[in-house]
Amino acid sequence: MTQRIAVIPGDGIGKEVMPEGLRALEAAASRFGIVLELAHFDFASCDYYAEHGQMLPDDWFETLKDFDAIFYGAVGWPATVPDHISLWGSLLQFRRRFDQYVNLRPCRLLPGIKSPLADRKPGDIDFYVVRENTEGEYSSVGGRMFEGTEREVVIQETVMTRHGTDRVLKFAYELAASRPRKKLTSATKSNGIAITMPWWDERVAEMGRRYPDVAVDQFHIDILTANFVMHPDWFDVVVASNLFGDILSDLGPACTGTIGVAPSANINPEGTFPSLFEPVHGSAPDIAGKGIANPIGQIWSGAMMLEHLGHREAADAIVAAFEAVLAEGDRAVLTPDVGGSGTTESLGRAIATRL
Amino acid sequence: MTQRIAVIPGDGIGKEVMPEGLRALEAAASRFGIVLELAHFDFASCDYYAEHGQMLPDDWFETLKDFDAIFYGAVGWPATVPDHISLWGSLLQFRRRFDQYVNLRPCRLLPGIKSPLADRKPGDIDFYVVRENTEGEYSSVGGRMFEGTEREVVIQETVMTRHGTDRVLKFAYELAASRPRKKLTSATKSNGIAITMPWWDERVAEMGRRYPDVAVDQFHIDILTANFVMHPDWFDVVVASNLFGDILSDLGPACTGTIGVAPSANINPEGTFPSLFEPVHGSAPDIAGKGIANPIGQIWSGAMMLEHLGHREAADAIVAAFEAVLAEGDRAVLTPDVGGSGTTESLGRAIATRL
Ligand SMILES: CC(C)[C@H](C(=O)O)[C@@H](O)C(=O)O
Ligand SMILES: CC(C)[C@H](C(=O)O)[C@@H](O)C(=O)O
Numbered sequence: 001m002t003q004r005i006a007v008i009p010g011d012g013i014g015k016e017v018m019p020e021g022l023r024a025l026e027a028a029a030s031r032f033g034i035v036l037e038l039a040h041f042d043f044a045s046c047d048y049y050a051e052h053g054q055m056l057p058d059d060w061f062e063t064l065k066d067f068d069a070i071f072y073g074a075v076g077w078p079a080t081v082p083d084h085i086s087l088w089g090s091l092l093q094f095r096r097r098f099d100q101y102v103n104l105r106p107c108r109l110l111p112g113i114k115s116p117l118a119d120r121k122p123g124d125i126d127f128y129v130v131r132e133n134t135e136g137e138y139s140s141v142g143g144r145m146f147e148g149t150e151r152e153v154v155i156q157e158t159v160m161t162r163h164g165t166d167r168v169l170k171f172a173y174e175l176a177a178s179r180p181r182k183k184l185t186s187a188t189k190s191n192g193i194a195i196t197m198p199w200w201d202e203r204v205a206e207m208g209r210r211y212p213d214v215a216v217d218q219f220h221i222d223i224l225t226a227n228f229v230m231h232p233d234w235f236d237v238v239v240a241s242n243l244f245g246d247i248l249s250d251l252g253p254a255c256t257g258t259i260g261v262a263p264s265a266n267i268n269p270e271g272t273f274p275s276l277f278e279p280v281h282g283s284a285p286d287i288a289g290k291g292i293a294n295p296i297g298q299i300w301s302g303a304m305m306l307e308h309l310g311h312r313e314a315a316d317a318i319v320a321a322f323e324a325v326l327a328e329g330d331r332a333v334l335t336p337d338v339g340g341s342g343t344t345e346s347l348g349r350a351i352a353t354r355l
Numbered sequence: 356m357t358q359r360i361a362v363i364p365g366d367g368i369g370k371e372v373m374p375e376g377l378r379a380l381e382a383a384a385s386r387f388g389i390v391l392e393l394a395h396f397d398f399a400s401c402d403y404y405a406e407h408g409q410m411l412p413d414d415w416f417e418t419l420k421d422f423d424a425i426f427y428g429a430v431g432w433p434a435t436v437p438d439h440i441s442l443w444g445s446l447l448q449f450r451r452r453f454d455q456y457v458n459l460r461p462c463r464l465l466p467g468i469k470s471p472l473a474d475r476k477p478g479d480i481d482f483y484v485v486r487e488n489t490e491g492e493y494s495s496v497g498g499r500m501f502e503g504t505e506r507e508v509v510i511q512e513t514v515m516t517r518h519g520t521d522r523v524l525k526f527a528y529e530l531a532a533s534r535p536r537k538k539l540t541s542a543t544k545s546n547g548i549a550i551t552m553p554w555w556d557e558r559v560a561e562m563g564r565r566y567p568d569v570a571v572d573q574f575h576i577d578i579l580t581a582n583f584v585m586h587p588d589w590f591d592v593v594v595a596s597n598l599f600g601d602i603l604s605d606l607g608p609a610c611t612g613t614i615g616v617a618p619s620a621n622i623n624p625e626g627t628f629p630s631l632f633e634p635v636h637g638s639a640p641d642i643a644g645k646g647i648a649n650p651i652g653q654i655w656s657g658a659m660m661l662e663h664l665g666h667r668e669a670a671d672a673i674v675a676a677f678e679a680v681l682a683e684g685d686r687a688v689l690t691p692d693v694g695g696s697g698t699t700e701s702l703g704r705a706i707a708t709r710l
Pocket of ligand 2: 577
């Protein structure tokens with residue numbers, strides 16, 4: 001079984017964790033008889049921008065659209081390219097044009113990792129954030145008026161559609177229905193964001209009629225972030241708009257000790273276009289070049305990719321491998337963010353060896 | 356010296372914590388020779404709505420505008436009135452019409468309160484959130500199109516002005532400049548929210564030129580929430596848009612153990628209209644009626660009100676009083692959220708007695 005994967009390391013620590021992501025992928029592939037056909041691309045990075053004045057080649061869509069999946073590192077290098085240019089010119093294009101409308105982000109306290117929350121142990125934090133990934137607050141509609149004067153006004157529109165909202169809600173309800181707790185939490189802010197969010201609440205309630213077995217609750221985003229810290233055990237599946245999902249899927253992993261391990265799947269559930277798998281962490285300019293970035297976010301994203309492609313056993317083996325290495329707790333192997341003195345490579349190799 | 360205060364308990368636990376807020380205020384006033392002239396109002400509550408079909412009487416603006424300050428409890432009772440109606444019909448009106456453009460929210464780990472964060476002690480968390488309070492993401496501009504059909508589109512505009520942004524940035528820089536650490540953190544999301552937030556970043560940088568002594572940094576809101584949990588000691592003054600400030604000022608207090616103690620000041624710095632003081636917590640329908648809500652958020656808000664009115668000594672005395680009661684740690688006195696078995700009244704009385 002051959003899988004054609006587009007590999008895009010991107011910027012900063014993306015380039016450092018990607019080799020370890022591939023090492024784990026290849027180890028799992030050879031063990032489970034999967035043939036990986038990898039195509040490497042240097043675009044969707046700020047280096048590419050420096051050379052070409054754009055983040056992507058003109059034919060990027062044609063180039064990527066027939067791959068089985070895209071394996072991405074991280075993008076962004078604000079010292080040379082403003083973030084909104086690098087991101088809107090790459091990752092946010094992929095999500096939209098390939099209609100990856102579900103951003104699925106597990107949040108789980110792993111063995112061997114100390115949570116910054118007092119008295120939390122593995123098992124206490126184990127939920128998914130399901131984030132709408134193509135519309136909402138991330139829009140490019142709007143502009144500046146009276147620019148450069150005292151009267152300056154800047155407007156940005158949040159755009160939500162029934163089409164875009166219902167499909168991600170459906171995914172979230174299905175996921176909740178498939179889990180033992182059958183619990184869905186909706187992130188809202190209908191007391192302050194008075195037009196889109198009350199409508200979001202209506203869609204959540206409406207979709208809920210089809211899933212009588214799923215218990216639904218909702219919190220305004222302000223108190224929801226507070227509850228992530230105070231009661232992370234309350235959550236099973238959390239569904240959120242693009243912006244709220246972005247926030248919750250950084251905050252959740254922070255509560256599990258490090259965002260370095262958090263994976264994400266940008267999914268096109270219908271398979272019309274390739275889905276994209278990337279760690280939640282960004283390019284991390286502050287630690288880039290030091291070889292100390294945690295590769296588990298990338299490796300776990302690779303596992304989610306294999307699972308998405310139908311190789312659940314191989315995916316589970318990868319997860320078991322990094323959990324075992326973490327549980328062992330060999331400080332010389334682990335990266336600094338999880339209390340070790342090792343490197344990206346030492347941790348990546350230990351995981352691949354396990355496999 | 357007479358201070359004329361409009362007292363509005365509002366809904367839910369607002370009605371329970373207000374008497375304790377007043378008890379502390381009056382104790383401080385009599386000790387420091389301040390004469391309080393209190394006027395009590397039942398509007399801006401969902402009970403009032405039930406009777407009158409609106410949250411406020413038609414002449415509310417005239418009625419309130421000449422008070423020295425407004426002391427508010429909490430508003431919202433979603434079982435009977437949808438949140439966006441109750442909030443836009445009361446609190447959000449006050450903030451806008453009285454041009455209370457700064458929402459100042461201290462976030463401090465108090466003695467005797469256990470943080471949900473591991474290994475944090477008083478002194479480790481001590482910062483202010485300065486929230487823009489009149490514009491931004493909280494707008495009522497937008498609407499629904501193709502309503503009720505598959506083509507439905509819902510749009511909401513975020514509106515930021517130079518006038519509105521610069522004045523709150525100025526307040527935040529001044530506050531940072533007045534503190535020993537002289538550090539300001541800006542909450543942004545200029546990588547995803549591509550029109551308003553890059554502009555926000557520009558205004559932050561521009562205003563920064565006037566304050567060369569203040570060290571400024573910025574984080575995207577997603578990683579900023581993560582850093583509140585992982586590194587709360589990094590922060591001194593955090594400035595944020597209306598929505599981001601709302602989120603950070605619930606998350607921050609959660610990291611200090613309970614949002615029940617967090618106060619807020621909705622300030623009109625020029626004094627053109629009264630400022631408004633209220634706890635950060637809402638009406639809390641889940642615990643309303645039980646008499647167990649923590650009154651410290653209300654009491655501390657009262658202290659901020661006295662400070663705003665020029666009575667710093669009296670304000671400090673209130674803060675010292677509740678810190679002393681918390682440090683004592685008498686479980687029979689403290690409310691359940693801070694590990695006690697007492698009531699709103701037992702805690703309120705203990706604080707007033709101290710005064
Ligand atoms: C009740 C709600 C509208 C309000 C807000 O979002 O401003 C509250 O959460 C606050 O923080 O004061
Ligand atoms: C880099 C940024 C645009 C992106 C986002 O906000 O979606 C990132 O934070 C993420 O969560 O994938």
